[in-house]
Structures are given as C-alpha cells and as structure tokens.
Amino acid sequence: MQTKLTQLIICLFFFSISLAAQQPSLLKAEGNIPDDFLTPSTIKYKAEVEELKGKKSDRKTKKDKKRFLLETNFSIDDILQSGMVLFNDPATKYINKVLANLSIEDTYLKSKNPRAYILNSSAVNAFATDQGIIFITLGLLATLENEAQLAFILSHELIHIKHRHSLDKFIESKKIDKKNSQNKKNMEEVNVSRASFSKAMYSQQLETEADEEGIEIFLRSKYDPKAVLNTFNILHYSYLPFENEVFDTAFFQDEYFIFPRQFWRHYLNEISPMKEDSEEAKKSSHPSSSVRLEKLKERVSNSPTNGKKEFILPKKDFFEIQKRARYHIPFLNLYNENFPEAIYTSYLVLKYYPNDYEIRKVIGKALYMELKYQLEEKDRSNDYKENNSEIEGESQQVYHFLNLLTKSELVILAMKYNWNLHLENKEDQETIFLLEDLSKKFAKQFDSLEYYFSAKPPTPESEVDSTTSETSAYWSYAFVNEMQNEDFKKNYDKGMAAYKKEKAREEYYESNEGQKEIVDRLKKERESGKSIGIKKIAVVNPFYISLDARKDETVQLVRSEEKQNYFSNSILKIAKQSEIEIDLLDVTKLSPNESEKFNDIAELNHYFNQQMNHYDFSLSPSFNQNKANAIAEKYGTDYFLWTGVISLREKNKGWGLVALSALFIYPLPLVLPYAITPKYDMMYYAILFDVKTGQRSILKMDYFDKRDSKGMLNAHIYDVFYQISSD
Amino acid sequence: MTTTTYFLLLFIFFFPFISSAQTPGYLGKRASLIINSSTFPAIKGPTRNNKGLESFGPESNGIGLNYEFEADFSYAYKRYKSLGLTVGHYSTAQEFFTSTDPVDSSVDGQDEHRVFSEISVTSISLIRKKFRIGKGGLAPFGNYLFGGLRANFATGSILEKTTTYASPTGADFGHGEILPDPKFTQFLFIYGFGNNLIFKDRIIFSMGMRFSLPFKPSTLATLTTGDAAGRDFEDKARFRLFYHEFFRINIGVGVLLF
Numbered sequence: 001m002q003t004k005l006t007q008l009i010i011c012l013f014f015f016s017i018s019l020a021a022q023q024p025s026l027l028k029a030e031g032n033i034p035d036d037f038l039t040p041s042t043i044k045y046k047a048e049v050e051e052l053k054g055k056k057s058d059r060k061t062k063k064d065k066k067r068f069l070l071e072t073n074f075s076i077d078d079i080l081q082s083g084m085v086l087f088n089d090p091a092t093k094y095i096n097k098v099l100a101n102l103s104i105e106d107t108y109l110k111s112k113n114p115r116a117y118i119l120n121s122s123a124v125n126a127f128a129t130d131q132g133i134i135f136i137t138l139g140l141l142a143t144l145e146n147e148a149q150l151a152f153i154l155s156h157e158l159i160h161i162k163h164r165h166s167l168d169k170f171i172e173s174k175k176i177d178k179k180n181s182q183n184k185k186n187m188e189e190v191n192v193s194r195a196s197f198s199k200a201m202y203s204q205q206l207e208t209e210a211d212e213e214g215i216e217i218f219l220r221s222k223y224d225p226k227a228v229l230n231t232f233n234i235l236h237y238s239y240l241p242f243e244n245e246v247f248d249t250a251f252f253q254d255e256y257f258i259f260p261r262q263f264w265r266h267y268l269n270e271i272s273p274m275k276e277d278s279e280e281a282k283k284s285s286h287p288s289s290s291v292r293l294e295k296l297k298e299r300v301s302n303s304p305t306n307g308k309k310e311f312i313l314p315k316k317d318f319f320e321i322q323k324r325a326r327y328h329i330p331f332l333n334l335y336n337e338n339f340p341e342a343i344y345t346s347y348l349v350l351k352y353y354p355n356d357y358e359i360r361k362v363i364g365k366a367l368y369m370e371l372k373y374q375l376e377e378k379d380r381s382n383d384y385k386e387n388n389s390e391i392e393g394e395s396q397q398v399y400h401f402l403n404l405l406t407k408s409e410l411v412i413l414a415m416k417y418n419w420n421l422h423l424e425n426k427e428d429q430e431t432i433f434l435l436e437d438l439s440k441k442f443a444k445q446f447d448s449l450e451y452y453f454s455a456k457p458p459t460p461e462s463e464v465d466s467t468t469s470e471t472s473a474y475w476s477y478a479f480v481n482e483m484q485n486e487d488f489k490k491n492y493d494k495g496m497a498a499y500k501k502e503k504a505r506e507e508y509y510e511s512n513e514g515q516k517e518i519v520d521r522l523k524k525e526r527e528s529g530k531s532i533g534i535k536k537i538a539v540v541n542p543f544y545i546s547l548d549a550r551k552d553e554t555v556q557l558v559r560s561e562e563k564q565n566y567f568s569n570s571i572l573k574i575a576k577q578s579e580i581e582i583d584l585l586d587v588t589k590l591s592p593n594e595s596e597k598f599n600d601i602a603e604l605n606h607y608f609n610q611q612m613n614h615y616d617f618s619l620s621p622s623f624n625q626n627k628a629n630a631i632a633e634k635y636g637t638d639y640f641l642w643t644g645v646i647s648l649r650e651k652n653k654g655w656g657l658v659a660l661s662a663l664f665i666y667p668l669p670l671v672l673p674y675a676i677t678p679k680y681d682m683m684y685y686a687i688l689f690d691v692k693t694g695q696r697s698i699l700k701m702d703y704f705d706k707r708d709s710k711g712m713l714n715a716h717i718y719d720v721f722y723q724i725s726s727d
Numbered sequence: 728m729t730t731t732t733y734f735l736l737l738f739i740f741f742f743p744f745i746s747s748a749q750t751p752g753y754l755g756k757r758a759s760l761i762i763n764s765s766t767f768p769a770i771k772g773p774t775r776n777n778k779g780l781e782s783f784g785p786e787s788n789g790i791g792l793n794y795e796f797e798a799d800f801s802y803a804y805k806r807y808k809s810l811g812l813t814v815g816h817y818s819t820a821q822e823f824f825t826s827t828d829p830v831d832s833s834v835d836g837q838d839e840h841r842v843f844s845e846i847s848v849t850s851i852s853l854i855r856k857k858f859r860i861g862k863g864g865l866a867p868f869g870n871y872l873f874g875g876l877r878a879n880f881a882t883g884s885i886l887e888k889t890t891t892y893a894s895p896t897g898a899d900f901g902h903g904e905i906l907p908d909p910k911f912t913q914f915l916f917i918y919g920f921g922n923n924l925i926f927k928d929r930i931i932f933s934m935g936m937r938f939s940l941p942f943k944p945s946t947l948a949t950l951t952t953g954d955a956a957g958r959d960f961e962d963k964a965r966f967r968l969f970y971h972e973f974f975r976i977n978i979g980v981g982v983l984l985f
Contacts, residue, residue: 526860529749529806577754682863704863706870711925715753715868719806722751 024327028599031088032592041077068170074557081587083602086118109162122332124238128157141325142242146310147318148227156214165206172202203285225303236289247397256477265400271392330362339366344395367414412478415442430625439495449492453479533727536637538583540604543644578721628691643686647708650679680707686720753868757803761981766794771970775818783822783843803866813852821967827903829893836893838902843887846964852877870922879913883964909961914942933979939972
C-alpha cells in the first residue's frame with residue numbers, strides 16, 4: 001500500500017513538472033551579455049576605421065565608407081541596446097546552431113564571425129549587418145515551417161555579409177543622391193521618384209545576388225533543397241498572421257450575451273495570389289517573391305536530395321521554438337497597438353494553450369485599449385481602422401467586429417471579458433488595476449446597472465432567440481451571470497463613485513477658481529520647483545543626442561556617445577552629492593553578468609514608450625503592469641526617472657547683416673558680435689514615473705538657448721534630484 | 728534723502744524675497760564669494776594715476792582704466808534668485824578749475840587753480856540677482872539680471888595743483904584755501920546683467936555689465952548743463968563719481984562656499 005502511494009506521489013510530481021514545462025513563457029535574454037551589446041559604438045567604429053586606413057580607395061569613397069561605418073555601428077548598437085534583441089535564450093541558441101550547420105568557406109566571411117540574434121518584433125524579417133550580425137525576427141520564426149527554411153534564410157544573409165552589401169547600398173545611395181541633386185530643381189519630384197527607383201533597382205540586384213550565392217551555401221549543407229521553394233511563399237504572405245484559422249464568432253459570447261449577425265462578415269476578402277512582377281514590386285527593396293522563386297527553381301530542382309533533410313537538429317526543438325515565437329506575437333501586436341491583430345493571434349495561440357491566462361489578458365487589454373482610443377478619439381499610431389477593407393484572411397473578422405462596435409458595446413465587452421478574467425485570478429494586480437479604470441468608463445456610459453442590465457435570464461425552457469437579439473438591445477443580457485455576483489455590483493458602485501469624483505474634479509478645474517489654481521500652481525512650480533519627497537529612484541537609460549545644424553550629417557554620433565557617457569557618470573556622481581539614492585539602469589553601463597538588468601531595462605523601455613504614447617490619456621496600466629510592479633519591488637522603489645538632453649549647435653545667421661554693414665558701417669559693432677557668437681540650443685527633460693500607478697511628474701521639459709556645458713548639465717541634474725528628494 | 732528713508736527703502740525692496748523656498752543652488756551650494764574687478768576706460772576725468780583722455784597736465788595722458796575691486800558675497804534664496812552684499816573700494820581722480828581771492832586784497836582779479844584731486848570711495852551694495860530661466864540659469868549659475876542699491880562713502884583730497892596768480896608776486900605769498908576736502912555719502916540705484924560660469928563644480932567665473940543712477944536728480948541736472956565751475960569740491964566729486972559709476976564692466980573670480 002505504502003509503495004503504491006509513493007509511486008502515485010512520484011507520478012503526480014512528474015505530472016506537475018510536465019505541466020509546468022508546458023506552461024509557456026516569454027523569451028528573454030539570458031546568461032552573459034555578449035560584447036556586441038556592451039562595446040561602445042565609438043570603439044567599434046574607430047577599430048573599423050583603422051582597418052580602412054590600410055586599404056586603397058579614392059578620397060571620396062573613403063569618406064563615404066567612414067560615414068557608413070559610423071552610421072552602421074551606431075544604428076546597430078541602437079537596436080542592440082534597445083532591449084528588443086534577445087541573446088542566449090533558447091531561440092537565439094537554436095538559430096545559431098542552424099547557422100553552425102552551414103559551411104562557410106570564404107575567409108572574409110569567416111573573419112566576421114557570423115552570429116545571429118533574435119529581434120523581438122512581429123514583422124516577418126531577417127537582415128544582416130556589416131559587423132557580421134544576422135537578426136531574425138520572432139515574426140519570421142513564428143511563420144517558418146521547418147529548419148531548412150531557416151537555414152536558407154541564414155545562407156542568404158551570409159552573402160549580404162560576405163559582399164558587404166549594406167556598404168555597397170550606402171555608397172550607391174550617396175551616388176544616386178548626388179547625381180539627383182545636380183539635376184534641375186524644377187524636376188525635384190521626378191528626381192526623387194527616379195532616385196528611389198534607382199535605389200530599389202540596386203537593392204534588388206543585391207538581393208538577387210544574395211539569393212543566387214546563398215543557395216550555394218545552402219546546397220552544400222545537409223538541408224533539403226526543396227524547402228527553399230515554400231520559403232518564398234512564406235515571405236510573400238508575411239503580411240498575414242502565422243496561421244489562417246477561422247475565427248469562432250461565438251468567442252466573445254456566452255449563453256445569454258450573443259452578438260447579432262451583422263457584426264460578422266459573411267464574405268471575407270480572399271488572400272491574393274502571388275503575382276508576377278508588378279509596378280509596386282519594382283519600387284521594393286526586394287524582387288517579388290515569385291521572381292525570386294522562379295530564378296532558383298531550376299537550381300533547386302537539379303540538386304540532389306539524397307540524405308538531405310528538412311531537420312538536422314531535433315524536429316521537436318524547431319516546433320518548440322516556433323511555438324514560443326508564436327506565443328510572443330500577441331504581446332508584440334499589443335505593444336504595437338494593433339488590437340485586432342493582438343486579439344486574433346491570441347485566439348490562434350489559445351489553440352495550443354487554451355487556458356493560458358496571460359494570453360487571455362492580452363485580449364482583455366486589447367479590448368480595454370481599443371475602448372480608450374475610441375473614448376478619447378485619439379489619433380492612432382497604427383491606423384488599421386483606415387485600412388480595414390484591405391485586410392485579407394480570417395483575421396479580418398476581428399477587424400470588422402471591432403470596427404462595428406459602438407463605444408457602449410465596446411465598454412460592455414471589455415468589462416465583461418476583464419471581469420471574468422478577474423474572477424479566475426482575484427490576486428492578479430494587473431487586472432484589478434485595469435478594472436479600476438474600466439469600471440469608471442463603464443459607469444460613465446451606463447449610469448445605472450439595474451436599469452440597463454436587469455433583464456432576467458431567459459428560463460431554461462425558452463431558448464435564447466438570436467433574431468430577437470438583433471433587433472433589441474442584445475447587450476442588456478451581457479451581465480446576466482455577472483449580476484448574480486455581489487462583487488460585480490460593488491465593483492460597479494466603486495466605479496461610479498470614482499467616476500463622479502473624477503467628473504467633479506474635472507468640473508472644478510474647468511471653473512474659474514480651478515483654472516486660477518492651476519495657473520497659480522504652475523507659476524509656483526516654475527518659481528520654486530516641485531517637492532516630491534522621494535529618497536530612492538531608478539534612472540533608466542539616460543539619453544543624449546548632439547546635433548549640429550551647420551553640418552550635412554546633423555546628428556553628431558561620436559559626440560552624442562561621449563556626452564551620454566558623461567551624462568550618465570554625472571548622474572551617478574551628483575546622486576551621491578544629493579540626498580537621493582539611485583540605481584542607474586543604463587545598458588551602456590552594464591557588466592556582462594547583468595542580463596537580468598538588461599531585461600528589466602527592456603521592459604521599462606516598453607513601459608515608458610507606452611506611457612508616452614498615451615500621454616494625453618488618463619492613467620493607464622502598462623501592457624505588462626505585473627512585470628512593472630515586480631521591477632519596482634526588485635529595485636526597492638516605485639519611481640523611475642527618464643531623463644535626457646538634446647543639444648543643438650545652430651547656424652550663425654548674422655553674416656548677412658555684417659555684409660550689409662559694408663554699406664552702412666554704424667551698426668557693425670552691434671552686428672559683428674551677434675554674427676560671431678556661436679548659437680546653441682538645448683532641451684533638457686526629466687520625467688518621473690510611479691510605475692505602479694502610472695502617475696508622472698514632469699520635473700523638466702525645458703528649452704534653453706545655451707550651450708550644453710558641464711556646469712549647465714550638473715546644475716540641472718542636481719536640480720532634478722533636489723526636486724525629487726525635497727519634501 | 729535721509730539715511731532712514733534709505734534703509735526703509737532697502738527693507739521694502741528686499742524683505743519680500745527673503746523667504747524659504749526650494750533652492751537647489753549649484754549642487755546644493757547656495758553661497759558664493761566673488762572677487763570682482765569692475766572697470767571702464769577713463770573718458771571723463773583722469774584715473775588716480777593720472778591716465779585717461781582728460782588727464783591732469785598740459786596734454787592727454789593716453790588711455791587709462793578706472794577700476795574697483797569688490798568682494799561680493801551672494802546667497803541663493805530661491806531657485807532663480809540670489810541676494811548679495813558687495814563691499815568695494817576704489818580711488819579715482821578729477822581735475823577741476825577753481826579760483827580764490829588773492830592774498831593781497833589790493834590786487835584785482837583772482838588766483839586761478841587747476842586742481843588734481845583724489846576721490847577715495849568705499850562702497851557697499853545690496854544686489855538682487857534674477858537668474859534667467861530661459862537661459863538655463865539656476866542661482867547662482869547662469870545668466871542673470873540684477874538690480875540693487877549702492878552707497879558710496881567718499882572722501883576727497885587734493886593731490887596736486889597749478890595756480891595762476893592774479894598778482895605777479897602772488898606766488899611768494901601763497902593763496903587762500905581752495906576748497907575744503909569733501910567727505911560725503913552718495914546713494915545710487917544699480918542695475919545690469921551678467922553671467923556666472925562654474926568650473927570644477929567650485930570655481931566661479933563671472934562677467935557682466937553694470938549701470939547706475941544716483942538718487943539725487945539734481946546731480947544729473949547739473950550734468951546736463953555741463954557747468955561745473957563755481958561749485959564746491961563735494962559737488963565736483965559727486966559729479967565725477969557719477970561718470971565713474973554710470974557704466975562698468977565686471978569681471979570676477981570666486982568660489983562656491985556652501
């Protein structure tokens with residue numbers, strides 16, 4: 001008996017472990033941070049310029065190459081340090097294993113030590129940099145069907161590195177621009193279009209070269225050549241979600257809450273077939289997929305397939321990675337504010353993980369954010385509403401549905417969906433926070449719960465007649481089940497009280513008295529600064545950019561990095577002098593073993609971007625509020641500071657006046673100093689967020705017509721800390 | 728203006744600004760001490776060393792600089808405002824013509840004197856600076872405008888003179904007392920602008936321009952007439968100081984104290 005019990009416990013233990021292993025989670029960077037992420041751009045750039053010195057080329061080309069090295073190193077580092085790139089995670093390790101299966105014979109290519117990273121983006125894309133880095137997006141991983149297709153894409157990218165295509169493209173682009181600028185001005189529009197066409201043509205040549213040579217690398221490997229054929233199909237349909245499943249129109253319904261038929265499209269736009277070379281394709285950076293496919297078909301079909309496989313690594317590894325990549329996509333769509341796409345891809349992912357709470361929360365958040373946009377009538381960064389009719393495939397059902405919902409219907413749906421999520425996990429702070437705001441909006445739309453939603457549930461004998469729902473207020477049955485729950489009613493009352501309080505506050509601030517108070521407060525704050533009374537904060541990625549309007553390349557990349565370094569160091573130094581404890585979360589200052597901090601910075605970047613996008617909204621919970629809360633706990637503070645400087649050296653404009661003084665000499669003593677005095681501008685910003693509540697304090701958003709001297713920076717950094725720490 | 732009125736005015740001018748507020752100073756340091764040299768070329772009247780376009784002597788003695796050394800103690804009492812006490816000292820000079828009756832009363836006419844006199848001034852100023860928000864100023868750092876009150880405690884003494892006697896033998900007998908040495912206080916409004924740069928988080932380099940206007944408009948009235956003759960030494964000294972004070976360029980170096 002005892003033995004059987006022990007066996008049962010062991011079985012249960014392993015069962016629970018296997019369940020936990022199935023529980024998906026978002027990929028994140030792990031282990032040591034690679035040098036690519038931590039070496040300052042200036043050092044990389046200078047090392048490459050040194051290499052350039054030994055090589056022969058004319059002065060102009062050398063200058064262009066130097067500019068390319070400067071721009072490419074800084075822009076790639078911007079991507080690497082944005083937190084959008086993963087390293088040492090299972091997916092990155094996997095693609096690097098696939099990369100290792102490709103034999104590289106070229107010496108230059110070998111010297112570049114090709115390596116791949118995952119880019120946390122839903123776009124279906126891959127690209128290579130001159131430094132030997134290949135970026136593969138999660139969107140691509142989610143869409144590919146087998147390992148061999150991934151290997152072909154990596155082979156293609158290796159050729160871009162081998163032939164330094166990005167450098168060629170840069171130099172060619174400069175040449176085209178120069179030639180273009182020499183033409184007459186009245187032909188400007190024609191020239192621009194001709195220039196972009198020329199650039200596209202050149203880019204297409206390079207892509208064709210990468211295809212033609214990339215296939216040779218691929219064919220030398222043990223991967224099945226036929227896999228290539230469908231790769232182009234996948235790339236062509238990259239605008240579609242990773243699957244094209246019928247959306248169940250009953251998804252948002254329950255036994256009483258049934259949407260009328262007109263919410264759903266009976267005829268969906270068909271997915272357009274792969275076209276031959278079109279006018280549109282001629283302007284693209286890549287040749288059309290059908291053309292690319294045609295060019296490789298013969299080479300592929302003539303290649304032997306003996307012993308060649310779609311999978312060299314364990315097949316389950318690929319599908320595990322694909323599944324994890326797909327799990328990411330709804331979150332990425334949510335971050336990109338494409339709410340219909342977030343809902344549809346969540347729906348797809350729920351097929352694998354039907355009970356996944358986090359994925360269902362993505363749907364809850366998407367409904368909530370869609371509602372906010374509709375209520376605030378704010379312009380969208382992603383105007384899918386405009387392009388609704390162009391959507392192809394099954395996902396258009398969701399686009400159509402969201403488009404038809406009125407504000408009242410949307411608030412009901414968002415409320416119902418999120419309330420039921422809350423019932424499943426009452427401890428989830430994120431849903432509680434979201435419901436707080438949502439309940440206010442719900443109360444604003446419906447001033448009485450009983451009046452609008454008191455419809456009695458139909459008796460078990462009488463079936464719900466969906467035709468009746470279409471003609472009457474079908475939504476009055478929305479909360480038949482929820483109305484049985486006292487907590488739901490209490491939540492409504494709480495929302496109503498909060499709404500009334502908010503309304504009274506708004507009315508007060510619209511009154512003369514309230515306006516006066518605002519003006520007085522702003523005046524006082526300008527005179528005296530703020531007094532927040534916090535002794536510990538975290539400073540996230542201090543930002544610095546230096547511009548010089550006198551030069552063709554306005555952004556001074558090297559100076560910006562130097563100044564950013566100084567800015568970060570000053571923040572640390574001045575924090576010690578002030579009565580404030582800080583944690584500096586700066587990617588450029590991380591040591592290799594701080595990948596956790598790297599992930600935190602990535603998450604905080606998301607948080608900040610979202611909050612800034614919705615600056616004119618009332619307080620919003622973050623898309624990943626639980627993570628924000630966890631980060632706040634980890635660093636022992638709820639307050640995170642985003643601060644930065646934009647400095648500008650302007651053109652001196654007084655020389656025209658000096659020239660005029662040649663005619664009329666007397667103003668010269670006044671004009672001359674004006675002409676020779678350098679003109680500077682700088683903007684300093686510092687915004688402090690309470691990441692748990694979303695409340696923000698703008699400590700500085702100041703524009704000065706002064707140089708960004710060290711004294712100036714120090715004075716204002718201290719002032720920010722002083723405002724934060726003083727009571 | 729009586730001294731009482733003067734101090735009452737000072738009180739009214741400064742009191743409202745001395746209140747506690749959020750004052751970051753520069754890295755927490757609000758007090759500064761700057762040694763200023765304020766200077767302007769001697770155009771009207773000679774310097775103490777008899778330099779300048781109107782120097783004492785038969786002809787012009789080149790270009791000279793009037794200058795004053797000041798110790799300026801300032802304290803930032805608000806984010807953008809500071810209050811300072813400045814103590815300074817300078818000497819300048821003036822040349823004037825006056826006449827006395829001959830010692831020998833039988834002689835017609837007057838003994839004419841060309842006098843080179845020193846005016847020694849100790850000054851105290853109270854200055855309120857307003858640092859410019861739009862220029863990124865935060866007291867005591869950055870660009871500022873200022874206004875204040877200044878008291879000059881001046882004494883005059885004759886250093887040199889040349890006399891033309893009415894009587895050919897007058898020199899043998901000397902002459903009467905020319906004018907008594909003056910000792911007076913002059914009050915001025917001062918105003919101007921400047922810039923404090925800070926290096927190494929401690930050292931201040933200060934530059935600026937200062938203008939002033941005397942309290943007594945009568946001095947200005949006489950100025951406009953250009954008729955200085957016939958008045959006593961004090962009037963002439965006040966007159967001279969006005970020119971000296973009217974416009975200055977300040978350059979100073981100092982430290983942030985606490």
